[in-house]
Amino acid sequence: MGKPLITVGSITRAMRARDLLARHGIDSYVERAPHRPGVGCGYGVHVPAREGEALALLRGAGFLTDAGGGAR
Amino acid sequence: MIYLDNAATTYPKPPSVHNAVVSALSRFGANPGRGGHAMSMATAEEVYRTRAAASDFFHAPGPECVVFTMNCTHALNAVLKGLLRPGDHVVVSNLEHNAVMRPLHKLAERGVTYTAAAVVPGDGDATVDAFRRALREETRLVVCTHVSNVWGVRLPIGRIAALAHQYGIPVCVDAAQSAGLFPVFLEEDGIDYVCAAPHKGLYAPMGTGLLLAADGNSLDTILEGGTGTNSVSLDQPEELPERLESGTINVPGIAGLRAGLAFVRDKGTERILAHEVGLMRTLYRALARTNGVELFTPEPDGEAFAPVVSFRVRGVPSEETASFLASKGIAVRAGLHCAPCAHRAFGTIDSGTVRVCPSAFTTGRDVQGFVEAMRAFGRNSHAVHKEKL
Numbered sequence: 001m002g003k004p005l006i007t008v009g010s011i012t013r014a015m016r017a018r019d020l021l022a023r024h025g026i027d028s029y030v031e032r033a034p035h036r037p038g039v040g041c042g043y044g045v046h047v048p049a050r051e052g053e054a055l056a057l058l059r060g061a062g063f064l065t066d067a068g069g070g071a072r
Numbered sequence: 073m074i075y076l077d078n079a080a081t082t083y084p085k086p087p088s089v090h091n092a093v094v095s096a097l098s099r100f101g102a103n104p105g106r107g108g109h110a111m112s113m114a115t116a117e118e119v120y121r122t123r124a125a126a127s128d129f130f131h132a133p134g135p136e137c138v139v140f141t142m143n144c145t146h147a148l149n150a151v152l153k154g155l156l157r158p159g160d161h162v163v164v165s166n167l168e169h170n171a172v173m174r175p176l177h178k179l180a181e182r183g184v185t186y187t188a189a190a191v192v193p194g195d196g197d198a199t200v201d202a203f204r205r206a207l208r209e210e211t212r213l214v215v216c217t218h219v220s221n222v223w224g225v226r227l228p229i230g231r232i233a234a235l236a237h238q239y240g241i242p243v244c245v246d247a248a249q250s251a252g253l254f255p256v257f258l259e260e261d262g263i264d265y266v267c268a269a270p271h272k273g274l275y276a277p278m279g280t281g282l283l284l285a286a287d288g289n290s291l292d293t294i295l296e297g298g299t300g301t302n303s304v305s306l307d308q309p310e311e312l313p314e315r316l317e318s319g320t321i322n323v324p325g326i327a328g329l330r331a332g333l334a335f336v337r338d339k340g341t342e343r344i345l346a347h348e349v350g351l352m353r354t355l356y357r358a359l360a361r362t363n364g365v366e367l368f369t370p371e372p373d374g375e376a377f378a379p380v381v382s383f384r385v386r387g388v389p390s391e392e393t394a395s396f397l398a399s400k401g402i403a404v405r406a407g408l409h410c411a412p413c414a415h416r417a418f419g420t421i422d423s424g425t426v427r428v429c430p431s432a433f434t435t436g437r438d439v440q441g442f443v444e445a446m447r448a449f450g451r452n453s454h455a456v457h458k459e460k461l
Contacts, residue, residue, distance in 0.1 A: 010301045010314045011105035012136055015120045030116075032108025040303035043105075 007044035014043035079429035096327035105300035122330040131257035141281035147267035154291030158183035160212040196228040218250035224380035275332035348379035363450035382425035
């Protein structure tokens with residue numbers, strides 16, 4: 001099982017997500033997201049701690065387009 | 073060489089820009105936004121930091137609003153062709169560069185029309201009124217240059233944007249000649265799209281362009297291809313800025329752009345402007361005293377008139393004047409400067425002019441060298457003119 005990742009889309013989007021989380025004091029790291037069948041490739045943020053909060057923040061800021069969010 | 077063709081592209085570039093470009097070739101040699109390995113991620117970080125720096129510089133909402141293009145012409149094409157539909161009408165100024173006029177001319181084949189508002193140099197009220205009179209019910213966009221690349225005339229873009237927004241019309245500003253000298257702020261000036269030429273006033277390498285869009289999703293794409301995400305779908309992804317950046321971007325150029333932005337920010341746009349205006353006032357006044365020289369605008373003042381001066385020598389083709397200057401090691405540009413509309417507006421469409429423009433690196437000695445050469449040319453052309461008589 002790989003690192004938990006919140007997939008957000010493009011590299012720019014992932015870096016914006018990282019910066020948003022950093023402004024809220026949550027560390028995260030931009031990673032290449034695993035290939036998703038039917039979707040393809042993309043990028044996400046790995047949040048080592050407080051992932052639940054990170055998901056809520058990113059959802060509130062419009063980064064997440066589906067309820068699932070990250071790939072685990 | 074005395075280089076006074078900075079309106080075409082600035083030269084030299086700061087050492088920091090040179091270093092950034094060279095460094096990028098080895099440090100950021102992987103394609104950003106495609107892989108997950110260390111160098112690809114490092115390159116992506118450099119690109120992102122440049123977007124953030126550009127966003128800060130132009131007071132855009134965020135890095136996602138910064139699109140890298142090949143050049144300013146590409147950025148303008150992206151706005152014009154991405155936004156306009158058959159039956160739409162556009163208002164432009166009568167000083168536009170062919171980067172605006174040629175795409176519009178092409179779009180006319182598809183039923184897009186335009187009206188050119190007559191700019192009144194130095195009179196913001198009259199210029200805004202001219203734009204107001206040009207608006208129609210079917211006007212879908214106002215596009216205008218911030219500073220004329222031929223005459224240095226500065227347009228009141230904030231006021232033009234406010235006027236257009238009263239009618240729900242978006243505004244696109246061609247900041248090719250102004251970025252790095254005059255403030256161009258998306259948020260404060262209320263501009264919807266800014267197209268810039270970083271290789272001019274931002275001292276970036278050639279091969280770089282900027283499109284800053286408050287709402288880039290309003291633009292249909294004119295270029296589709298690989299973006300590094302959602303590859304299964306043949307639809308262009310919606311996410312900005314990648315949606316408007318298909319294919320591999322100019323990473324060394326973008327690294328140079330980041331260094332150029334830092335250079336301009338550190339020096340200060342006001343300081344650079346004051347430096348260039350001071351030089352051009354000296355040059356202008358000397359030209360005004362030179363035998364046979366015709367000037368068409370007041371001297372640059374850093375407010376209504378940017379430090380760009382175009383002139384001609386009575387009875388002498390502009391290319392001949394430029395050729396003489398080139399023989400003395402002085403680089404200027406003659407002709408129509410890809411802006412026939414601007415020349416038509418000032419009555420120089422048949423003769424063209426010689427254009428002179430400094431940069432942050434131009435010195436008083438450079439200006440003195442130019443002045444002396446023009447004095448010699450003035451004496452020679454006077455002698456030839458007398459002979460012809």
